[in-house]
Amino acid sequence: MSGKSPTAALDRAVETLRRDPDPLTRLDSVRRARERLEQLEAEAVRDARAAGxxxxxxxxxxxxxxxxxxxxxxxxxxxxx
Structure with missing residues (x-):
């Protein structure tokens, strides 16, 4: 299952962002990704709490x-x- 996990996909996405040659574009992409991940984290906490x-x-x-x-x-x- 190596390379097919959600974490592996995220690692590949991060490496793609890291290779963006424009620092401002890269920064904006990282900011947007962080915001989405923070939202996902909050949802996961709520789901975990709801699951006990x-x-x-x-x-x-x-x-x-x-x-x-x-x-x-x-x-x-x-x-x-």
Whole structure:
């Protein structure tokens, strides 16, 4: 499955962006990609929470505490660990 994972596709896209010879075009492309990835990240956090993931487990992916994850991604009323 090497080369077919979403991460591998993302790595290829990043390398394509890196090769753009125009620094301003490259910068704009990186900015737009970052914005889309941040949106995707927020959606993934919401989906993980809806699927029952705890703030502690989400924080662990980022090297954060439960509280750190809540601060980074926002909290919603739900009593979990």
């Amino acid at each position: 993931a705890t703030w502690k487990s989400i924080g662990a992916l980022y090297g954060l505490s439960k509280q750190g994850a809540q601060q980074r991604f926002g909290t919603e009323p739900r009593g979990d660990g």
